[in-house]
Amino acid sequence: MRTVEKKADLRVLRTRAALHEAFNELMEETTLDRITVKTLTERAGINRKTFYLHFETIEAFYDSIMNGIMDDFFENYETTADDPYDIDGHARRFFLFLASQPSIVERLICAPGLYDFGERIYRTQMNRYKSVGNPFDWMPSDQEELVKSFIRNTALDFYRQWVREGKTVSEDTAAQLLSDLTCHGVEHLMR
DSSP, X not given: OHHHHHHHHHHHHHHHHHHHHHHHHHHHHSOGGGOOHXXXXXXXXXXXXXXXXXXXXXXXXHHXXXXXXXXXXXXXXXXXXXXXXXXXXXXXXXXXXXXXXXXHHHHHHHOOSSSOHHHHHHHHXXXXXXXXXXXXXXXXXXXHHHHHHHHHHHHHHHHHHHHHTTSOSOHHHHHHHHHHHHHHOSXXXXX
């Protein structure tokens, strides 16, 4: 029985690796909105039925990529994941993490389309912090959602604008500026 399980596990790992490799190749050639199950499976050398054994939809496949990126962040970069009150540290470290990723991750986060990878990745980040504590739990829930939306969208738009402008501001300066804006708004920058 164990041999059969190991063979099945190896097949699953090989199939998923082939899909991820095909996805990376396609992202170098085209945009996220042009990648379909058909183009992905053809490039990976598997049939569509096999894809659907692993993922219900192409969005579920994208979610698996996003979750892999987030797992890397929380396992290897985030030093205060258990402290929901370290908002400035979270903002700074996540920005620096994204800035250090390969160009494919940058393209995914900045890509427009129906599947907003950037929005999902920032929402996932905030939900993981919320799972250990919530610094806004004293607020009515509708206000809390507005605040979290502001933080999430500000950080995402800030990152996207930094990329659009050619990263002319250094990573460290941009990360600190994002952290300051997240925690203090713009008033302290006004002269």
